[in-house]
Amino acid sequence: TQLLEQSPQFLSIQEGENLTVYCNSSSVFSSLQWYRQEPGEGPVLLVTVVTGGEVKKLKRLTFQFGDARKDSSLHITAAQPGDTGLYLCAPRGMYSGGGADGLTFGKGTHLIIQP
Protein backbone atom coordinates (compact mmCIF):
# COMPACT_ATOMS: atom_id res chain seq x y z
CA THR A 1 0.00 0.00 0.00
CA GLN A 2 1.47 3.33 -1.04
CA LEU A 3 1.71 6.07 1.59
CA LEU A 4 0.46 9.46 0.52
CA GLU A 5 1.08 12.76 2.19
CA GLN A 6 -0.72 15.94 1.31
CA SER A 7 0.47 19.24 2.68
CA PRO A 8 -0.45 21.49 4.17
CA GLN A 9 -3.42 19.87 5.87
CA PHE A 10 -5.13 23.25 6.33
CA LEU A 11 -4.56 26.57 4.58
CA SER A 12 -6.44 29.82 5.02
CA ILE A 13 -5.42 32.84 2.93
CA GLN A 14 -6.82 36.10 1.67
CA GLU A 15 -8.42 36.55 -1.71
CA GLY A 16 -5.86 37.46 -4.35
CA GLU A 17 -2.93 35.59 -2.81
CA ASN A 18 -1.10 32.72 -4.48
CA LEU A 19 -0.69 29.28 -2.96
CA THR A 20 0.76 25.84 -3.59
CA VAL A 21 -0.32 22.51 -2.14
CA TYR A 22 1.57 19.26 -2.43
CA CYS A 23 1.02 15.54 -2.80
CA ASN A 24 4.04 13.34 -2.01
CA SER A 25 4.90 9.68 -1.79
CA SER A 26 7.90 7.40 -1.93
CA SER A 27 6.14 5.28 -4.57
CA VAL A 28 6.20 5.80 -8.32
CA PHE A 29 2.83 6.43 -9.90
CA SER A 30 1.54 5.64 -13.36
CA SER A 31 -0.81 8.63 -13.19
CA LEU A 32 -2.24 11.07 -10.67
CA GLN A 33 -5.48 12.95 -10.38
CA TRP A 34 -6.56 16.01 -8.43
CA TYR A 35 -10.12 16.37 -7.18
CA ARG A 36 -11.87 19.26 -5.43
CA GLN A 37 -14.64 18.63 -2.94
CA GLU A 38 -17.02 21.34 -1.75
CA PRO A 39 -18.99 20.97 1.51
CA GLY A 40 -21.93 18.59 1.17
CA GLU A 41 -20.85 17.38 -2.25
CA GLY A 42 -18.79 14.58 -3.72
CA PRO A 43 -15.30 15.15 -5.12
CA VAL A 44 -15.07 16.47 -8.67
CA LEU A 45 -12.18 15.64 -10.97
CA LEU A 46 -9.99 18.61 -11.88
CA VAL A 47 -7.15 17.04 -13.83
CA THR A 48 -5.25 13.86 -14.65
CA VAL A 49 -1.48 13.93 -15.17
CA VAL A 50 0.30 10.98 -16.70
CA THR A 51 3.80 11.95 -17.86
CA GLY A 52 6.70 12.78 -15.52
CA GLY A 53 7.29 16.56 -15.56
CA GLU A 54 3.89 17.22 -17.11
CA VAL A 55 2.30 20.60 -16.42
CA LYS A 56 -1.39 21.24 -16.97
CA LYS A 57 -3.26 24.49 -16.53
CA LEU A 58 -6.91 24.96 -15.72
CA LYS A 59 -7.60 28.71 -15.65
CA ARG A 60 -5.79 29.93 -12.50
CA LEU A 61 -4.83 26.40 -11.40
CA THR A 62 -1.50 24.89 -12.46
CA PHE A 63 -0.84 21.20 -11.86
CA GLN A 64 2.59 19.62 -12.08
CA PHE A 65 3.60 15.98 -11.98
CA GLY A 66 7.08 15.38 -10.62
CA ASP A 67 9.81 14.22 -12.98
CA ALA A 68 10.11 10.94 -11.08
CA ARG A 69 6.32 10.58 -10.87
CA LYS A 70 6.40 10.38 -7.07
CA ASP A 71 4.86 13.74 -6.32
CA SER A 72 2.63 16.48 -7.62
CA SER A 73 1.78 20.08 -6.86
CA LEU A 74 -1.19 22.33 -7.39
CA HIS A 75 -0.58 26.07 -7.64
CA ILE A 76 -3.42 28.57 -7.53
CA THR A 77 -2.82 32.10 -8.73
CA ALA A 78 -4.89 35.00 -7.36
CA ALA A 79 -7.08 32.76 -5.23
CA GLN A 80 -10.79 33.50 -5.07
CA PRO A 81 -13.44 32.51 -2.51
CA GLY A 82 -14.84 30.07 -5.07
CA ASP A 83 -11.58 28.09 -4.78
CA THR A 84 -12.49 27.15 -1.22
CA GLY A 85 -12.74 23.39 -0.75
CA LEU A 86 -10.94 20.17 0.03
CA TYR A 87 -8.28 19.32 -2.56
CA LEU A 88 -7.56 15.61 -2.88
CA CYS A 89 -4.86 13.87 -4.81
CA ALA A 90 -5.43 10.34 -6.07
CA PRO A 91 -2.47 8.58 -7.62
CA ARG A 92 -2.61 5.29 -9.41
CA GLY A 93 0.19 2.88 -8.66
CA MET A 94 2.45 1.38 -11.27
CA TYR A 95 1.12 -2.09 -10.64
CA SER A 96 -2.59 -1.51 -10.10
CA GLY A 97 -4.78 -4.27 -11.38
CA GLY A 98 -7.12 -4.15 -14.37
CA GLY A 99 -7.46 -0.39 -14.17
CA ALA A 100 -10.81 -0.31 -12.50
CA ASP A 101 -10.01 -0.93 -8.87
CA GLY A 102 -10.77 2.06 -6.75
CA LEU A 103 -8.29 4.84 -6.35
CA THR A 104 -6.31 5.58 -3.19
CA PHE A 105 -6.88 9.14 -2.02
CA GLY A 106 -4.71 11.40 0.07
CA LYS A 107 -6.29 12.97 3.15
CA GLY A 108 -6.50 16.28 1.36
CA THR A 109 -5.75 19.94 1.91
CA HIS A 110 -8.56 22.03 3.37
CA LEU A 111 -8.34 25.40 1.62
CA ILE A 112 -10.24 28.50 2.72
CA ILE A 113 -10.06 31.71 0.71
CA GLN A 114 -11.26 34.64 2.73
CA PRO A 115 -12.82 37.62 0.90
Added chain:
Amino acid sequence: NAGVTQTPKFQVLKTGQSMTLQCAQDMNHEYMSWYRQDPGMGLRLIHYSVGAGITDQGEVPNGYNVSRSTTEDFPLRLLSAAPSQTSVYFCASSYVTSGANVLTFGAGSRLTVL
Protein backbone atom coordinates in the same frame (compact mmCIF):
# COMPACT_ATOMS: atom_id res chain seq x y z
CA ASN B 1 -27.85 13.03 -17.52
CA ALA B 2 -28.21 12.66 -13.76
CA GLY B 3 -24.74 11.14 -13.33
CA VAL B 4 -24.47 9.23 -10.06
CA THR B 5 -27.51 9.28 -7.77
CA GLN B 6 -27.29 8.24 -4.14
CA THR B 7 -30.19 7.69 -1.76
CA PRO B 8 -30.92 8.42 0.99
CA LYS B 9 -28.99 11.63 1.57
CA PHE B 10 -29.33 11.30 5.35
CA GLN B 11 -30.10 8.32 7.57
CA VAL B 12 -30.08 7.62 11.29
CA LEU B 13 -29.90 4.02 12.48
CA LYS B 14 -29.78 2.26 15.80
CA THR B 15 -27.01 -0.19 16.52
CA GLY B 16 -27.85 -3.58 15.04
CA GLN B 17 -30.26 -2.32 12.39
CA SER B 18 -29.70 -3.10 8.75
CA MET B 19 -30.08 -0.86 5.74
CA THR B 20 -29.09 -0.42 2.13
CA LEU B 21 -27.55 2.65 0.56
CA GLN B 22 -28.61 2.91 -3.05
CA CYS B 23 -26.39 4.04 -5.91
CA ALA B 24 -27.40 4.37 -9.56
CA GLN B 25 -25.52 5.72 -12.57
CA ASP B 26 -26.76 6.53 -16.05
CA MET B 27 -23.42 6.93 -17.81
CA ASN B 28 -23.04 3.26 -18.77
CA HIS B 29 -19.78 3.07 -16.85
CA GLU B 30 -18.47 -0.42 -16.26
CA TYR B 31 -16.82 0.36 -12.96
CA MET B 32 -18.39 1.43 -9.67
CA SER B 33 -17.07 1.82 -6.14
CA TRP B 34 -18.04 2.81 -2.63
CA TYR B 35 -15.97 5.01 -0.31
CA ARG B 36 -16.43 6.26 3.20
CA GLN B 37 -15.12 9.61 4.32
CA ASP B 38 -14.26 10.32 7.93
CA PRO B 39 -12.57 13.36 9.50
CA GLY B 40 -8.81 12.98 9.41
CA MET B 41 -9.01 9.71 7.49
CA GLY B 42 -9.77 10.87 3.98
CA LEU B 43 -11.65 8.72 1.48
CA ARG B 44 -11.29 4.99 2.00
CA LEU B 45 -12.39 2.35 -0.48
CA ILE B 46 -14.98 -0.14 0.83
CA HIS B 47 -15.89 -2.28 -2.19
CA TYR B 48 -15.68 -1.94 -5.93
CA SER B 49 -17.05 -3.61 -9.04
CA VAL B 50 -15.52 -3.98 -12.48
CA GLY B 51 -18.78 -5.01 -14.11
CA ALA B 52 -22.15 -6.62 -13.56
CA GLY B 53 -21.76 -9.74 -11.45
CA ILE B 54 -18.20 -8.92 -10.34
CA THR B 55 -17.30 -7.30 -7.02
CA ASP B 56 -14.20 -7.13 -4.85
CA GLN B 57 -13.11 -5.79 -1.49
CA GLY B 58 -11.34 -2.53 -0.94
CA GLU B 59 -9.43 -1.23 2.07
CA VAL B 60 -12.24 -1.32 4.67
CA PRO B 61 -14.83 -3.98 3.62
CA ASN B 62 -15.79 -5.42 7.01
CA GLY B 63 -19.43 -4.92 7.93
CA TYR B 64 -20.51 -4.13 4.37
CA ASN B 65 -21.87 -6.22 1.51
CA VAL B 66 -22.33 -5.30 -2.14
CA SER B 67 -23.78 -6.83 -5.26
CA ARG B 68 -23.88 -5.74 -8.89
CA SER B 69 -26.78 -7.32 -10.74
CA THR B 70 -26.98 -4.56 -13.37
CA THR B 71 -24.54 -2.08 -14.87
CA GLU B 72 -26.55 0.82 -13.44
CA ASP B 73 -26.92 -0.14 -9.78
CA PHE B 74 -24.43 -0.84 -7.00
CA PRO B 75 -26.13 -0.96 -3.58
CA LEU B 76 -24.16 -1.04 -0.32
CA ARG B 77 -25.66 -3.10 2.50
CA LEU B 78 -25.00 -2.74 6.21
CA LEU B 79 -26.15 -5.98 7.81
CA SER B 80 -25.83 -4.95 11.46
CA ALA B 81 -24.96 -1.29 11.87
CA ALA B 82 -22.36 -0.24 14.42
CA PRO B 83 -21.45 3.26 15.68
CA SER B 84 -18.09 2.88 13.93
CA GLN B 85 -19.97 2.96 10.64
CA THR B 86 -21.12 6.52 11.25
CA SER B 87 -19.68 8.28 8.23
CA VAL B 88 -20.38 9.94 4.92
CA TYR B 89 -20.58 7.40 2.11
CA PHE B 90 -19.79 8.18 -1.50
CA CYS B 91 -20.55 6.07 -4.52
CA ALA B 92 -18.59 6.58 -7.72
CA SER B 93 -18.79 5.26 -11.24
CA SER B 94 -15.80 5.33 -13.50
CA TYR B 95 -14.13 4.46 -16.75
CA VAL B 96 -10.48 3.98 -17.63
CA THR B 97 -8.73 6.08 -20.23
CA SER B 98 -5.01 6.35 -20.95
CA GLY B 99 -4.28 4.31 -17.85
CA ALA B 100 -6.21 6.65 -15.55
CA ASN B 101 -9.39 5.75 -13.69
CA VAL B 102 -11.79 8.70 -14.12
CA LEU B 103 -14.33 8.82 -11.29
CA THR B 104 -17.68 10.59 -11.08
CA PHE B 105 -18.99 10.77 -7.52
CA GLY B 106 -22.47 11.00 -6.13
CA ALA B 107 -23.38 13.70 -3.62
CA GLY B 108 -22.97 11.38 -0.65
CA SER B 109 -25.10 9.71 2.01
CA ARG B 110 -24.59 10.80 5.61
CA LEU B 111 -25.19 7.91 8.01
CA THR B 112 -25.38 8.18 11.79
CA VAL B 113 -25.48 5.02 13.90
CA LEU B 114 -26.60 5.55 17.49
